[in-house]
Amino acid sequence: MLKTRLFTPGPVPVPDRVRLAMAQPILHHRAADFIPLFRACREGLQRIYQTQGPVLLFAASGTGAMDAAVSNLLSPGDHALVVRGGKFGERWDEICRAYGVRTTCLDVEWGTAVDPARVADALAQAPDIKAVYVQASETSTAACHPVREIAEIVRESDERLLVVDAITAIGVYDLPMDAWGLDAVVSGSQKAFMMPPGLAFLGLSERAQRFVERSTCPHYYFNLKKELKALPTDQTSWTPAVSLLFGLVETLRIILDEVGLEETWRRTEKLAQATREAMRAIGLELLAPDAPSPACTAVRVPEGVDGPALRTHLRDQLGFTLADGQGKLKGKILRLAHLGYYDRFDTIACIAAIEMALAAVGYVHKLGEGARTATELLRD
Ligand SMILES: Cc1ncc(COP(=O)(O)O)c(C=O)c1O
Numbered sequence: 001m002l003k004t005r006l007f008t009p010g011p012v013p014v015p016d017r018v019r020l021a022m023a024q025p026i027l028h029h030r031a032a033d034f035i036p037l038f039r040a041c042r043e044g045l046q047r048i049y050q051t052q053g054p055v056l057l058f059a060a061s062g063t064g065a066m067d068a069a070v071s072n073l074l075s076p077g078d079h080a081l082v083v084r085g086g087k088f089g090e091r092w093d094e095i096c097r098a099y100g101v102r103t104t105c106l107d108v109e110w111g112t113a114v115d116p117a118r119v120a121d122a123l124a125q126a127p128d129i130k131a132v133y134v135q136a137s138e139t140s141t142a143a144c145h146p147v148r149e150i151a152e153i154v155r156e157s158d159e160r161l162l163v164v165d166a167i168t169a170i171g172v173y174d175l176p177m178d179a180w181g182l183d184a185v186v187s188g189s190q191k192a193f194m195m196p197p198g199l200a201f202l203g204l205s206e207r208a209q210r211f212v213e214r215s216t217c218p219h220y221y222f223n224l225k226k227e228l229k230a231l232p233t234d235q236t237s238w239t240p241a242v243s244l245l246f247g248l249v250e251t252l253r254i255i256l257d258e259v260g261l262e263e264t265w266r267r268t269e270k271l272a273q274a275t276r277e278a279m280r281a282i283g284l285e286l287l288a289p290d291a292p293s294p295a296c297t298a299v300r301v302p303e304g305v306d307g308p309a310l311r312t313h314l315r316d317q318l319g320f321t322l323a324d325g326q327g328k329l330k331g332k333i334l335r336l337a338h339l340g341y342y343d344r345f346d347t348i349a350c351i352a353a354i355e356m357a358l359a360a361v362g363y364v365h366k367l368g369e370g371a372r373t374a375t376e377l378l379r380d
Contacts, residue, residue: 007350008323009139009168009296011190011197012340014247018194021250022243029240038234041245044252045201048261049185050176055203056227059241062167062188065200067095068222069163069184073208074130075216076100081122081132083114083150087140087326088165092133099217104129110141110329111298113291116149123153123160130211131161131183136169140326142298142335143288144169151180161208167191168295170201171255172339173265183208189244191295192264194251194341199244204228269294271338271347274377278351278370282358287333295339298325300332305363307331313357320353344378 006013027033045055058064074080080101082093085108096103106122108114123129132154136147147164154162161183169175171192177185189199212224226237255264272294276286279299287298301307308331314320325333336350352371359367
């Protein structure tokens with residue numbers, strides 16, 4: 001019997017309590033008993049986003065909220081600056097262009113963080129830029145961009161937005177939307193929320209809400225004007241994913257009231273740190289050593305090792321599903337998750353599995369050194 005374990009940086013495993021919560025009988029979303037359910041969701045989301053502003057919910061994957069954060073904030077012909085340091089940075093550019101938004105892309109070497117001075121230069125050279133699009137944590141490279149510093153630069157004009165894809169940042173580390181002055185913040189259920197895929201969230205500042213009023217891009221399903229009107233009445237424009245909302249209330253209770261937000265960040269960071277040290281002990285090279293995301297760790301497949309064979313061995317022989325690289329990193333890296341429902345024993349087991357798989361595909365190392373390193377670091 002092979003026990004299977006999911007270690008991708010989303011989707012992540014779902015706690016039994018959350019799965020059971022989602023098994024509750026369906027209720028009708030226009031009936032009175034929907035109101036407390038929805039209110040608990042939106043208030044919990046405000047706490048995890050650290051914002052007093054609205055956080056909208058969509059029955060969509062995270063990309064849906066990214067799409068809405070272009071098609072409802074800008075207009076065709078507007079100019080946007082995109083930080084392009086991985087697959088998801090590329091996605092911002094693709095979405096903008098799909099709506100006729102002109103983009104200037106700041107290409108960043110994959111695995112590194114953008115230098116905020118480059119953002120400042122780009123804005124100085126093109127004062128017509130209406131919005132800056134960036135990832136907080138670029139999951140495809142496991143690197144973090146310095147969102148706080150970027151926000152300070154973008155804030156120099158009141159006529160410019162900072163739009164942050166925080167899909168693997170919200171609930172992973174401290175990213176206070178209001179305190180840092182972030183205008184639109186995207187996240188999704190299958191990441192730190194420890195839920196199945198299917199819900200996307202979008203927080204909006206007052207400034208962003210003003211941009212919503214002015215946007216002329218075509219859109220229908222993702223209509224933020226409509227959603228912003230419905231939200232205070234504890235409604236969504238379209239049929240919400242009610243079962244997922246039951247799960248969301250339960251997971252927010254765990255994160256916010258039982259474990260605590262700060263403790264959640266601390267635990268995730270600890271797992272990430274221990275994993276990075278363990279990978280070094282095995283002799284593997286980190287893809288993003290200088291700006292590592294605590295959401296997941298990316299390591300380069302060592303010289304001479306067949307990346308796909310390594311991942312297949314992990315999955316089919318050992319039961320561990322890890323993520324491949326995306327785009328130009330396909331087959332060249334392994335990514336393992338720390339965000340969401342993982343503890344130290346999961347992490348140590350995953351490291352041991354990586355060591356076993358490496359040995360099986362012929363990589364010579366001192367077997368057990370990675371697991372020992374992580375055990376030492378996660379002992380307390
Ligand atoms: C940083 C980031 N942005 C965007 C996405 C896309 O989200 P989804 O696959 O939920 O549409 C992901 C998913 O992995 C992500 O990690």
